[in-house]
Amino acid sequence: AQSVSQHNHHVILSEAASLELGCNYSYGGTVNLFWYVQYPGQHLQLLLKYFSGDPLVKGIKGFEAEFIKSKFSFNLRKPSVQWSDTAEYFCAVNAGTGANNLFFGTGTRLTVIP
Amino acid sequence: NAGVTQTPKFQVLKTGQSMTLQCAQDMNHEYMSWYRQDPGMGLRLIHYSVGAGITDQGEVPNGYNVSRSTTEDFPLRLLSAAPSQTSVYFCASSQGQGSPLHFGNGTRLTVT
Numbered sequence: 001a002q003s004v005s006q007h008n009h010h011v012i013l014s015e016a017a018s019l020e021l022g023c024n025y026s027y028g029g030t031v032n033l034f035w036y037v038q039y040p041g042q043h044l045q046l047l048l049k050y051f052s053g054d055p056l057v058k059g060i061k062g063f064e065a066e067f068i069k070s071k072f073s074f075n076l077r078k079p080s081v082q083w084s085d086t087a088e089y090f091c092a093v094n095a096g097t098g099a100n101n102l103f104f105g106t107g108t109r110l111t112v113i114p
Numbered sequence: 115n116a117g118v119t120q121t122p123k124f125q126v127l128k129t130g131q132s133m134t135l136q137c138a139q140d141m142n143h144e145y146m147s148w149y150r151q152d153p154g155m156g157l158r159l160i161h162y163s164v165g166a167g168i169t170d171q172g173e174v175p176n177g178y179n180v181s182r183s184t185t186e187d188f189p190l191r192l193l194s195a196a197p198s199q200t201s202v203y204f205c206a207s208s209q210g211q212g213s214p215l216h217f218g219n220g221t222r223l224t225v226t
Contacts, residue, residue: 009154032212043204043217044157051212090156099164100145100211101172106156 002027004093006105013081014113021076021108023065023091032094033074034102035065039087047089050074061085083114116140120205120218127195127225135190135221137205145208146188147172147215148180150201157204163188195225 005024013019025031032051036044048059055067065076074091088109092102121136139146147162149172159172163182177199179191188207192199202222206215 004156006156034214043219044215045217046214049214092157094212099162099170100208100213100215101147101159101162102157102215103159104149104157106154 002093002095002103004091004103004105006089006091006108008108009106010109010111012111012113015083016080017112019076019078019081019085019110021089021091021110023074023076023105024072025074025091025093025103026072027093027095029095033065033067034092034094035059035063035074035076036090036092036104037087038090038107044090047076081110081112083112086110086112118205118207118216118218120203120221122221123219125221125223127192127223129196129225131195132191132193133195135192135203135205135223137188137190137218138186139188139205139207139216140186141207141209141216142185143207143209143216144185145210145213146182147206148178148188148190149204149206150174151204151220152201160190160203195223197225199223200225 003026034049035047050067058064088107090107091105118139144165148160149157161180163169205218
């Protein structure tokens with residue numbers, strides 16, 4: 001069975017600090033990888049996705065993520081966070097075959113202090 | 115373009131009551147799914163459907179039923195609500211395998 005691990009449960013940063021959120025998955029085959037963001041009181045929105053090709057993918061709002069196949073990782077980064085980035089971030093993986101079921105990590109809550 | 119619409123937004127049930135959470139999408143997506151979100155547990159898949167007339171179980175299907183009579187609608191039924199079903203429920207849809215999910219705004223359900 002697939003699983004997704006997000007080791008940081010709550011991250012607190014000051015504005016302009018750099019961000020890196022870890023995500024590891026357990027699945028040996030072809031995967032599609034996603035990062036979603038959930039702002040307080042809202043539904044999940046797609047930040048970025050990786051299907052194939054360049055392992056460094058860029059998303060909305062200055063976020064990027066790097067797929068490292070040998071480490072089964074897909075870490076999310078942002079060079080300089082803003083107060084408006086305060087939200088919960090979810091990593092998700094899809095096995096790449098069969099139904100389009102996503103398996104989500106437990107989420108990382110990011111608090112950015114002005 | 116409404117996307118994925120869920121109703122109701124909030125619901126309080128007593129133990130043993132039944133109800134249906136509605137989900138509709140207007141993007142002609144074949145794939146639809148239901149997730150529940152609980153603190154510290156992320157999102158867990160309840161049921162999913164790859165097209166009209168086809169449904170299957172996800173990670174946590176017990177206590178829930180679904181049907182898919184049309185492409186647009188994918189209701190989630192709780193036949194006999196239990197306090198363990200207190201959660202936020204999200205419906206999602208997508209075009210096909212590997213496509214990003216589009217989420218509804220969620221239904222916050224409390225079972226007392």
